[in-house]
Amino acid sequence: MNLVNILFWFLSALTLFSALMVIISKNPVHSVLWLVLVFFAISGHYVLLNAQFLAIVNLIVYAGAIMVLFLFVIMLLNLNKETEQKKNIWIKVAGTIAGGCFLLSVCNVVYNAQTGSKEIANKAILMGKGSIGLIGNLGKELFTNYVVPFEISSVLFLSAMVGAVIIGKKN
Amino acid sequence: MPVQYYIYLALILFSIGVIGVLTRRNAIIVFMCIELMLNATNLLLVAFSQMHQNIAYAANKASSAGIEGQLFVFFIMVVAAAEVSVGLAIIVMLYRNTRSVDINFLNRLKN
Incomplete structure (x- = not known):
């Protein structure tokens, strides 16, 4: 377990947890702040992949410009309180089941490409080397x-x- | 790092975005979930570009194999920035007309 692996798992956990908090948070301002954290974690992934230009552009454009635009609109519309109406619980359950089914079916495709047809078997990613980024x-x-x-x-x-x-x- | 780790990570991130779009009613949060999905695809494109680079890197350290993936990510960011500016203008317009950003109010578009 070297440093790259530790960083990969840490950044992945941070990305997924913050992404979950984006859709769980009731307050839109909290959602925006969690989304900024997602973008920071994804920029960390880009640095791990040696895509340094994209890491900086991701921070400047997404975390810097787009998220500030979102915050401005939320402040402008005065939405920074929990005003969202209660949605029917069944719609939430159905949406989660639909998303989960999507995830399972595409994961099955990837698993097949890895073990069945072996299209991506033994393919590795170059971490922290190479000059294309x-x-x-x-x-x-x-x-x-x-x-x-x-x-x-x-x-x-x-x-x-x-x-x-x-x-x-x-x- | 095997490529399937990054594929699964991007898939889970994309699915979280899909679930957010399907379950939330606030138009701004739906919009943020779309950004989440765009970022999942960006991450996957960069991972695949480094995968192609890995094969060419063994023979030639200055090879530019896989650079198209990173340029695609750059263009996706350009399109996303344009999309956000127009989309937020639409949301402000929606709020001005209905005093709410609930996407269920948008069903009056069908009449």
Whole structure:
């Protein structure tokens, strides 16, 4: 059990516990804070996988920008109290059973790929090595082979900005 | 680290997001569960990109095999940021019209 394994299990437990707390918490503000913790744990996973650029971008974009936007909206709408109406208990049970069935069926597929058809048997992940996650290599690839999608994403941002302003303004 | 650990982790995270979408009524929390699902797929893409890198790394340490997975994650983050800005504007609009963010009020869209 080396350090990488210990960190993997710790970060996985932290991710899953915080994700559960996101959907269990009654107060939306607590949900947002737990979600920030999920993003920190996932960034830790990215660092373990040596995807350093994505780790930082995940922190800046998700934990920094998107979650603050969520908090702003919650504060703006004054939702920081437990206002959610009681949902029918059967809908909760049915939703949990549906999600659990989804999890079981996809886990079965992965288990088959591992033991039956052996597509992912003995495939290992390179931990903490390799240079594809560094910003120099990613930037070179982004601005040579993927420059058209990059430019299209700027159009996407422009349209999202215009859309948000048009939807958000009064009448 | 065997690849199936990361697959199972991402699957459980995705399923937690699905269960959240199905069981909660607050539109903002439903939206946060969608972000949870997006992050599960991002984690899986990075894990698979490092899996492809692992095979090429033994022969050539400077190989760029699997770099497309990490670029995909980058583009998913771009789309998610655009999606959040529009979605939160829709939620604010919903609140302005119905004084609530309960998604059950949205069933009036069918009329």
